[in-house]
Amino acid sequence: MGDKRQEILSIIKDTRSLPILPGIITKLNALAQNSKSSIQEMARLVSSDQVLSARVLRLVNSPSYGFYRVSTISNAMILLGIDVVKCLALSTSIFEIMEQNIMGLWEHSLGTGVAANVIACRLKLAETEEISTAGLLHDIGKVIIKLKFQDDYDQLLKLVEERDIYYNKAELELLGIDHSDVGGWLANSWYLPEKLVEPIMYHHDVSKAKNHQVKTAVVHLADVLVKASGFGFSGDDLVPQIQPLAWQRLNLNEQFLAELVEEIEDRLIDAKNFSMELQEGNETRT
């Protein structure tokens, strides 16, 4: 088991890029060709894709730029400039085939970003954009596992289905490591700020968060609520419990939660429409 873990971690170190959805590329192309497209429009589009967001944040935090702590997509876009982001997006590889579960994972990530944003705004937390970004990126580890360990990934899904267990439990059994560790490692090796690394790393165990306990709790809650809503597919169909510690840290109550779920459901309808649009775009391409 230890060997597998080491193998995964060394592969993360060598990971230079991750593919993004073809639909995103199509949309970015359209924006790139339009000279009037603004930073805000580009930022909105980049923020809809967990992989592209991670790449933009990786670039802006790379040592060659000399910035230490850029944690939001819009600030990354301001510093990099539209042209750099266009080049970055257009030089990104794309998923060859649009598999249902990749699309499902993308939807789940987008939904968690949206839900994290709703929670942060309702709780009047600071740094809502960072919290949304952390939600968007929380499952980035799954993308790496799927990409670099295709056979293991197929086995994972089989194991989840056969034994009806949580996806991350299956990961621990098969790989000796789970996607939150993998994602945290990736975020660290890409110099992403700690306020993003911690929620990615501890969204399944909020007690381990040190400096960003509230952000981690929000991302955990967002993840659970999006799974409960049935939007997207994160690898299993089981809805985990909201950890009591997260409940406590966010000072939640039943009434508040009910209002939260209602608002998240509303916002997920928009996300669903966007997702449909992308998939239609993909069908016309192929």
Add this chain to the structure above:
Amino acid sequence: MKPGLRIYLIAGTPSLASQMEIRLQSKGHQVFTLEGFCNLIGFAYNDPPDLFILDISAGDEVTFSIIRELKRDSYFSVVPIIGLMSESMARSFDWTETPLDDFIFLPVSYPELFTRIDLSVQRIRRVFDNNALTRLPGNTSIQHAVERVIGKPMAICHVDINHFKPYNDVYGFSHGDEVLRMLARIIFNSVKESGGGFTGHIGGDDFVFIVPIERAEQVSQEIIRNFTAIIADLFGEQEKTCGYYIGYNRRGQKEQIPLLGLAIGIVHGNNPNIRHYGKVAEVAAELKAFAKKSESSCYVVDKRTSPARTAKVEE
């Protein structure tokens, strides 16, 4: 024809020296031939040239140490040294130990020498004028860029950061440097994305950008808006809520230091009162002082041609 350069030449043999003198003078350069390396530094200090061409094919340690000493003085770091050497010498030459800027093989090919002279001078200007921290063009380029737009409907805009020095003192210079790098990117991207223009870094927290007059205010607003967004990443929640952080003044007393902001002074190149670079800088300094009176980031447009000046404040 380009104006000639003042060149100090040391050649291995008198015949090579006279041949090179003739060829270089034919290109309009002034050549001062020195007998050997021992007087080189003295001459250079008394009457600095634009370029050195030094025959180092004899390759003794004294020669190398003189070149090292010359380049150690930052004044001469911008004066290129072209070394004349044999091909076999170049193969194992230690460029770190002997900081030449370029080389040419003996026997000298003159077309190549002329080309290398032009390139050495241009390259060193290009590299040296750029600010090391932000890599933006520096003073010489800024002066040229400003002179090019005097009398034209272009806006010369000076940017500086409010309360930068105390920030540097409290948070340390590496964070101060990060702020300067960020501002450099913000100005550069805003100018480029508005349709192009010039961006330069005077030094410290002083920057200049040049855009057509009709775009100046829009670009200034964009820079202020983006800088405000970026600053949000640099301060903690408590500081952002209060609008200040705690530092100590020179007398060691606690004081509330306001968060970073920008002051931009916009000078119109076609203002009839402005005829040279010095005047632009003077007017810009006045405008910035005016802009700095504001609590928040703002830009001020020079309206000398009318009696009133307007200050625009961005919240």
